[in-house]
Amino acid sequence: MTSTTRIRRAGAPRVAGLGFLAPFAIVFALVFLAPIAYALFLSLFADRLVGGVQFVGLDNFARILGDARFWSGVGNVVLFLLVQVPIMLFLSLLVALAIDSGRLHGAAFVRLSVFLPYAVPAVVATLMWGFMYGDRFGLVRSFNEILGTSIASPLAPDTVLAAIGNIVTWQFVGYNMLIFFAALRTVPTSLYEAAEIDGAGELRVITAIKLPAIRGALVIATIFSIIGSFQLFNEPSILRNLAPNAITSYFTPNIWAYELSFSGQQQGLAAAVAILMGILTAVIAYLVQLRGMRKEQR
């Protein structure tokens, strides 16, 4: 690290570095580390009818892990992860490659239009799609009237997860596209020139140059989509008012933690759910990262 030695030789005041970092560090400790510590603490206690708040050890965790509602929520987010995330990332990649190919009319317009939903709040996105899904004044009703069909609203219990998947895809396809596109732009031109001299076709350029070049971006986007899936809360929580029968109070682990905490006053259980989901997310994100890096080294 040449820059390090150079700074050392100049005798940079190290206290100043700490000083610049201090504001971030202090707030970080207050709103990030302290709540984690508090959650760990809370998860060890329970508020019992007899005896009030008691230390219960790992009892809260045992109760959560033995509760079918927890596994139902986990099942929903895992299903969501396995179906929605690949579709969204594939679509993002496709658009990024299309824009990067230079064979598109109006590429700048495409890039902007696809990114625009990112600026729309989850509340507005969910309300819009929720209304459009609706059979009261939504597009589903309009089409049923015009075509004489009787398509059910996607907000039925069987399809509501797919309906949510569509909303999330709509919101984040442009964001991921931008990450991929930005990574594609950093590929040195010389590689393409060499490929052209070798007579490589467009498809070959994509598989041999472009995809390997943006592997890091693909891994990052995958990890954040995984975290997003496990965190799923806003969309189902807002849709509950439009589809109260389809979305239960334990539809995702986060919704259940919210319910436990605010409707049930069972902070210990809520904290245990939050911790378990945090661990699960970290483990899976770590595995994806390992896998992604191993491929990188190959």
Add this chain to the structure above:
Amino acid sequence: MSAPVIVPGVTGRRPSSLRPTSERAHRRRARAVGGPRKRRSVLLTIAMAVVVIYTLLPLVWLLINATKTQADLFSTFGLWFGGEFALFDNIGRVLAYGDGIFGRWLLNTLLYVVLGAGGATLLATLGGYAIAKFRFRGRTAAIAVVLGAVAIPGTALAVPTFLMFARIGITDTPLAVILPSLISPFGLYLMWVFASESIPDELIEAARVDGASELRIFRSVCLPLLGPGIVTVLLFTTVATWNNYFLPLIMLRNPDWYPLTIGLNAWNNQATTAGGDAIFDLVITGSLLAIIPLIALFLLLQRFWQSGLAAGSVKE
């Protein structure tokens, strides 16, 4: 789902400050999209047109339906205008409903954005500068702690944060929304990379030799160089704060402190509560008003968010 953030080091890469300058310059040389030799493909354009229709359709739907009366909402075709053009009437009623509470929510949102996103950008800029340009005791530890904590989902933290804030008695105040917004790991990372690349060490050393204080060096020498990075971070933290839902939802009870997102959701819920006034027309028009400022901001600052992302997170 909240917006995913780009977080440092997830793939084990370091900021590219250690890369020789010549290589960086080579990468920076922009490759023109669609050089003159490439033929445009109609088929590809049609495929992308389908994607564009998908992304724009809900926004068009919102725009059209914001012009309808509530009666027309229920009776006319969703993708075409109703009998009466009621947009301005709707806007007037959105602003007037409930003693003008919508205006209050807009001001609250602005307050949270200015203090939350502005503060987050400030902390990230100072912190990123420190990590990029100083070697101090605890630097590596600080980086490790931030990276480790980032794997914990933000929403998982929200409930414990609420319980903690309730204990110290600051729930249901603006502080409860602003404080957690002040931390942006994405912002810290972006500023770290940006400071490493855009501020030459020689410049800082020269200023030190001249006897300038560290604060003065930061303000007069480094801050101007960090401009584009700061705008990018500000833009993304603004989106995060403007669109925030879960945090204000649990922290706030008093509608006077609601941001737009919570307020709109409360209006929508009114239809399902007993004796509530169904105001779908106001929800739709209010939604339109709520997204216009951010979309305008993104259109105006295109240059920054497009280059900012390229400069930061995804550099290979």
